[in-house]
Amino acid sequence: MAAFDFSAFLLGVTVLFGVVWLIDILFLAKPRRARAEAAGTEIAEPWPVDWARSLFPVILVVLILRSFVAEPFRIPSGSMMPTLDVGDFILVNKFSYGLRMPAFNNKLVANGEPRRGDVVVFRFPGYRCPDGNGHVVRSGDMTCQDPTMPVPSENWIKRVIGVPGDRIETRGSDLFINGERVAMDELGPYKGDPKQPEDSLLMNYGSKLYTEHLGSVNHTIALTPAYNMPMDIPNAVVPSEVPKGCYIVMGDNRMNSTDSRWWGCMPEENLVGKAFFVWLAWRGFDNGVTGIFDFSRMGKVIH
Incomplete structure (x- = not known):
């Protein structure tokens, strides 16, 4: 089965988002809050940090399920x-x-x-x-x-x-x-x-x-x-x-x-x-016998 190496891609994205989020927590978040408080404005997170914080937990769960389950x-x-x-x-x-x-x-x-x-x-x-x-x-x-x-x-x-x-x-x-x-x-x-x-x-x-x-x-x-x-x-x-x-x-x-x-x-x-x-x-659109989906095979246990 030829396939794009999605596991490697998923691992790379997970590490990238995790590193971005961790760097922000350790080095960037505190100065950003201080600047916002001094200026009396709301804290505005940069979009890379916002994306990393939002997507990292989701992608991590997907990575774990795909890799170990x-x-x-x-x-x-x-x-x-x-x-x-x-x-x-x-x-x-x-x-x-x-x-x-x-x-x-x-x-x-x-x-x-x-x-x-x-x-x-x-x-x-x-x-x-x-x-x-x-x-x-x-x-x-x-x-x-x-x-x-x-x-x-x-x-x-x-x-x-x-x-x-x-x-x-x-x-x-x-x-x-x-x-x-x-x-x-x-x-x-x-x-x-x-x-x-x-x-x-x-x-x-x-x-x-x-x-x-x-x-x-x-x-x-x-x-x-x-x-x-x-x-x-x-x-x-x-x-x-x-x-x-x-x-x-x-x-x-x-x-x-x-x-x-x-x-x-x-x-x-x-x-x-x-x-x-x-x-x-999936059997495709041009299939006159079973149609687009072959429901008789769906749910089959492989042995």
Whole structure:
């Protein structure tokens, strides 16, 4: 999920307003009152101080809620269909895996780790590319032609498939965890809105829906072999065994998801939180099936 780094902006504005208000309290307010009393006029606060005093508490509360409680995100692509659709607005629990510093994302308080089946939001780590000197680096270039390309500041969402120590293998549509094939039950062909590009793609290529039994989590995935067949695991950039401090993540739209099969494991320090709720489902104005909003998805618990 590509996004402007609002957390960094919010942190910066909070610090700025707090500093302005504090400087005024410590150094400027008392002389200003004295001048006003001497002149027999009302105290007139400069507009920066008035804004800082009024907005600092509000922005601080918003920063705390977004950083430590829940943060909203919008789904921009179909990689998590059918679980999450383009235009879904979700809430992410920021406390599920510990408290992290706003903007910097370093962990302050530990509170559990992701489990298989969790739907997680994370900062995109970049593609693993050889740098030409015998090392592997993270790059924003999917082709690895430019290993020095900066990794874009984006938030992505996928499902945790493998946790540290797991042995993950994929063979076409089949997924194996620690040597055992993950069971699936066929539900039937994908049916959606032909006016929506992502729905149309799945239907045109004969996508089928399955219930995947990922441990204790049962969820729906879409398989579309006629459209694309991603690289198997293990491959040149993804070993079979998940290393410590990393997770293998995949989209529920298995044949149309750029995920760990392409760029390797997702580092633990990149975690943002656990997705848990769809609070709004926007479908646009040109939608004859569900209308502007898809009320059937609003209020859905993500699992």
